[in-house]
Amino acid sequence: MFKIREARKLAEKIFFMEVEAPRVAKACQPGEFVIVRMDERGERIPLTICDYNREEGTISIVFQTVGASTERMACLKAGESFADVTGPLGNPSDFVHEDIETLQSKKMLFIAGGVGTAPVYPQVKWLHEHGIKADVIIGAKTKDLLILTKEMAAVSNYLYVATDDGSYGFKGLVTQVLEDLVKNQHKQYDHCVVIGPMIMMKFACLMTKSLDIPTTVSLNPIMVDGTGMCGACRVTVDGEVKFACVDGPEFDGHLVDFDQAMQRQQMYKTEEGRAMLKVTEGDTHHGGCGQCGGEA
Amino acid sequence: MAVSMTRVPVREQEPLVRAKNFEEVCLGYSEEEAVAEAERCLHCAKPLCVQGCPVSINIPEFIQEVKNRDFKRAYDIINESSSLPAVCGRVCPQETQCEGKCILGKKGDPVSIGKLERFVADWASENGVAPAKTKEQRPERVAVIGSGPAGLTCAGDLAKMGYQVKIFEALHQAGGVLVYGIPQFRLPKDQVVAHEVENVKKLGVEIETDVVVGKSVTIDQLMDEEGFDAVFIGSGAGLPKFMGIPGEQANGVFSANEYLTRNNLMKAYLHYDTPIHAGSKVVVVGGGNVAMDAARTALRLGAETHIVYRRSEKELPARAEEVHHAKEEGIQFHLLNNPVEILVDDSGWVRGIRCIHMELGEPDESGRRSPVEIPGSEYEIEADTVIMSLGTSPNPLISSTTQGLDTDRRKCIVAEESNGATSRPGVFAGGDAVTGAATVILAMGAGKAAAAGIHEYLQKNKKH
Numbered sequence: 001m002f003k004i005r006e007a008r009k010l011a012e013k014i015f016f017m018e019v020e021a022p023r024v025a026k027a028c029q030p031g032e033f034v035i036v037r038m039d040e041r042g043e044r045i046p047l048t049i050c051d052y053n054r055e056e057g058t059i060s061i062v063f064q065t066v067g068a069s070t071e072r073m074a075c076l077k078a079g080e081s082f083a084d085v086t087g088p089l090g091n092p093s094d095f096v097h098e099d100i101e102t103l104q105s106k107k108m109l110f111i112a113g114g115v116g117t118a119p120v121y122p123q124v125k126w127l128h129e130h131g132i133k134a135d136v137i138i139g140a141k142t143k144d145l146l147i148l149t150k151e152m153a154a155v156s157n158y159l160y161v162a163t164d165d166g167s168y169g170f171k172g173l174v175t176q177v178l179e180d181l182v183k184n185q186h187k188q189y190d191h192c193v194v195i196g197p198m199i200m201m202k203f204a205c206l207m208t209k210s211l212d213i214p215t216t217v218s219l220n221p222i223m224v225d226g227t228g229m230c231g232a233c234r235v236t237v238d239g240e241v242k243f244a245c246v247d248g249p250e251f252d253g254h255l256v257d258f259d260q261a262m263q264r265q266q267m268y269k270t271e272e273g274r275a276m277l278k279v280t281e282g283d284t285h286h287g288g289c290g291q292c293g294g295e296a
Numbered sequence: 297m298a299v300s301m302t303r304v305p306v307r308e309q310e311p312l313v314r315a316k317n318f319e320e321v322c323l324g325y326s327e328e329e330a331v332a333e334a335e336r337c338l339h340c341a342k343p344l345c346v347q348g349c350p351v352s353i354n355i356p357e358f359i360q361e362v363k364n365r366d367f368k369r370a371y372d373i374i375n376e377s378s379s380l381p382a383v384c385g386r387v388c389p390q391e392t393q394c395e396g397k398c399i400l401g402k403k404g405d406p407v408s409i410g411k412l413e414r415f416v417a418d419w420a421s422e423n424g425v426a427p428a429k430t431k432e433q434r435p436e437r438v439a440v441i442g443s444g445p446a447g448l449t450c451a452g453d454l455a456k457m458g459y460q461v462k463i464f465e466a467l468h469q470a471g472g473v474l475v476y477g478i479p480q481f482r483l484p485k486d487q488v489v490a491h492e493v494e495n496v497k498k499l500g501v502e503i504e505t506d507v508v509v510g511k512s513v514t515i516d517q518l519m520d521e522e523g524f525d526a527v528f529i530g531s532g533a534g535l536p537k538f539m540g541i542p543g544e545q546a547n548g549v550f551s552a553n554e555y556l557t558r559n560n561l562m563k564a565y566l567h568y569d570t571p572i573h574a575g576s577k578v579v580v581v582g583g584g585n586v587a588m589d590a591a592r593t594a595l596r597l598g599a600e601t602h603i604v605y606r607r608s609e610k611e612l613p614a615r616a617e618e619v620h621h622a623k624e625e626g627i628q629f630h631l632l633n634n635p636v637e638i639l640v641d642d643s644g645w646v647r648g649i650r651c652i653h654m655e656l657g658e659p660d661e662s663g664r665r666s667p668v669e670i671p672g673s674e675y676e677i678e679a680d681t682v683i684m685s686l687g688t689s690p691n692p693l694i695s696s697t698t699q700g701l702d703t704d705r706r707k708c709i710v711a712e713e714s715n716g717a718t719s720r721p722g723v724f725a726g727g728d729a730v731t732g733a734a735t736v737i738l739a740m741g742a743g744k745a746a747a748a749g750i751h752e753y754l755q756k757n758k759k760h
Binding site: 023024027032037040041042043044068069072083084085086087088089224225227228229230231232234236241243246260263264266267268 | 466467468476505506507508511512513534535536538540544545547548550551553554557558562563568569570571573643644691692693
């Protein structure tokens, strides 16, 4: 069992948890992910590692409720446990292996969309700890859905925030901020990392391509085991089939077939929707957390 | 009394009944049936059946004890050689192993060794008979990676010798392919697999789940930091193969591994949270045991199910019993057919599969006649789900994170067949991680050989 030290709601449908997982905390690197399973009936859910504390043996995870399992997971409280936390899985971000001096001479830009801010955070933090200052753009639908802005501000060089409705920061999309930074403010970037909803990554990549900035994306397709066994997470990159779990999750954003990836993400929508209905109806409710179905 | 040339038939669920449930197909022998079948054994002086068994169970002796109705003694005899008798009695290809060598098979039915082994193992389970922890303990510690058939066997054998053994399993449940791959109707998970795993634990073996060796911890860390004196790699052949034909990325195309894992490990059929796209018209591509398992699972989930295989019936790699069961249940076989394209509808979902008829040409390197396309013979099968069951290749997670561990061109770990030794001193390997996808019993044989190899290594390199 993997005990939850802290659990809190960051924004509507977005939850933060610090979990005891000593092996993961010891081994993990920015860019990697874990698979969690809350209990016997739960799904295996891939989640990016938002932060880690090697001394304490804990990792932090952030997730958005999207289906039955995440909905139930959101009800977990500090002191309760996950049945399973496995990892770290996937490959660390490329820059982890790069020469620090070369890295220091690079201008890095991170673009985070919604809950994608969580996996961006450990990358920017890692760079910060290695004396590298990166710029960050965070985008969200509205002010209430922004997460980790304070934490990000503490480790980034410049932090730009955009909301679709203009309730906070720039009114518009992250791609507009990027375009403005490069074209009007004459910022130059050698590399861009984009993590967020598939559709946002697709359009951000189109923009960075037009601006000629090499771009990395982190994909979060459907997974079951997360160790290469099931092939559910296959994506087409540069015409080749890759497994996001063992070949990724980070890929060259200019080579990813986003349309196909988005289509594959829809695969279990109906089944998931059905399972979610069950949760709201309380049929499969075994957790003893009371009102969670009603909150959904 | 003359020996009957016909084996005692084993009771099975009726095909059309079992096609709608996940209960075990084969019901096994009753005590009287088992004793009657045991009576047929000639107790050969030079038993060929033992040679046919990859773990060399003393078959005539255990059958003799069944005749004597001393089932406890029969269990002990099997247990000397095998840690997983209830599994082997169910999923071993006996027809090509022990039973294939049985002298009675020359004129009639061979002794039903598999069903007798199963009877003895089930009797032991029902009567609370379990292997006991060895009294004499040795100080050396061995890490076993993977809790599938190879790992469980290796761990069980080493524990019986008194070693301190810990298994590291990547998934959340121990059993490997016995849990995620082979379905409930062929190998019940709670009564059989979990029970056998418990028996291995009773020998003193510890199991830590959720550890992906190569990622959570490396082999070097296990040896240098966690104090293991030797390591056995039984991580299996995990990565599913695809054909590389157009349409394979469409929604509704799955690897057999995914389909089976969702259903077996994640228990989609019991309506746990993990969904499965069961399909209403399913085409399974492939002819091995895994293909049969996937097809029969789809059938039980309510689909009309077809198997497409590029060679003829004779070349089907699946066990004869599985093919027979699949046909009885109503699965339609399209032999000498090969998919050339998966047809996709406007919303990105599978709508069918285009196949081409094949004929058999010259034998290929596997010794089987290779299938050749018949030009112009393409046709379409309507389907909403396609399951690819084309075999698997080893997972590179361990080989890519362990310096000095040699692999071959297929990325299989190179290990001595006789003792499992790899290119790294103290590191042994066996099962599908070495051979590529094979059978449960061959993996067990390799686990057994490696346990002996590890014992020899540890005795030679004694610290004390």
